[in-house]
Amino acid sequence: AQYLEKNTTRRNADAINDAVNDIFLTDAVPSGYVFSKQDTDWKAPLEGIADQEFAAMGEAMLLPLIERAEQDQTERTGSALDNPIEDSALTVGVQQRYWEGQQVSRLIHHVLSTRQVIDKKDGKEYWRPARASDFILLVKRRAYLPQFERALREAGLAYDSSRIGGLLNTLEIDDLIALLTVLVSPRHDLPLAQVLRSPIFSFTEQQMQLLSSHVGDIQSQHQAQTPSSWWDALQSSFDAPIQKA
Missing domain, CATH: 1.10.486.10 (PCRA; domain 4)
Incomplete structure (x- = not known):
């Protein structure tokens, strides 16, 4: 079989493709990881809102990092009922993921109110308002899914989680x-x-x-x-x- 290199995508808009190249073509990537610059043949539908920059080029947003803040251990006073002990599971890492979830929730609301997305009907692409089901959150570990779920829930965003036993743990x-x-x-x-x-x-x-x-x-x-x-x-x-x- 003949091996043909094809570093061109038809799915990713220019801004997304550029973001991928910026990440994997840096010195931070191990030298043993083989990566070639990616190109794209993606084109926005001509009809609708293609004159807007996000529609013509796509968007890739980088949210600010959440600073790691160590928790202060304050001296307890009074009875246990006066000043209940905080949840022992509320570690710094857990709190960071919750704050990240809040950032993501705000971004989703921003996109829902200001952006349109491409959909296809009867074989023809068209622009329509973004909806919550257009989003998917990829996380490194399932351990912090409850914190993202909490942030989405508090932001009024409906979600479907792959976390096992999510309902029973509420x-x-x-x-x-x-x-x-x-x-x-x-x-x-x-x-x-x-x-x-x-x-x-x-x-x-x-x-x-x-x-x-x-x-x-x-x-x-x-x-x-x-x-x-x-x-x-x-x-x-x-x-x-x-x-x-």
Whole structure:
């Protein structure tokens, strides 16, 4: 078989092709990585908005890097309910990916409101407004997908993620699992506390402290051998908002 070199694409616009060449033709690429300059035969459809630069040449945008900022360890004061411990999973790397997701979300909104894309119908190319389904995010590792998903969700952008178990790992599902656990075992304090603090009941920190102190009052009054639970405190509380729960 005869090997024919073909370093020409028909898919990439000029700006995208130039960006690829700029990346792979630098000294930072290992010498053992063979790469030849790429050319393109891509042409924008003549009809529509081809007079605009992004339509005629394409676009490649480089977002600014997120600076790595180490977290300050502040001295804790008060009780655990006054100043809850932050999520241990909220590391610097996780926070960086979340900020990157916010940048990407803003860029997507910008493109949606200011750009059109090429589509094809009945074998003919035409320009149409960009929509969310035109975008795809490529990440190096799946470990940080939740942070990008969170940023997209907060930006009001619908998405379909390839992350395994993404739905089951959401806070809403965690709250429902905790609620089902309480229904099966009401005196299981930890899931009960989670349910009370969730949007289902929206208990404040002050209400949680009041309920916690009431547990101790019940225990001291009755001197029961079996420790009192938060469920017992809920049942015997005279506080109207707590009784509503």
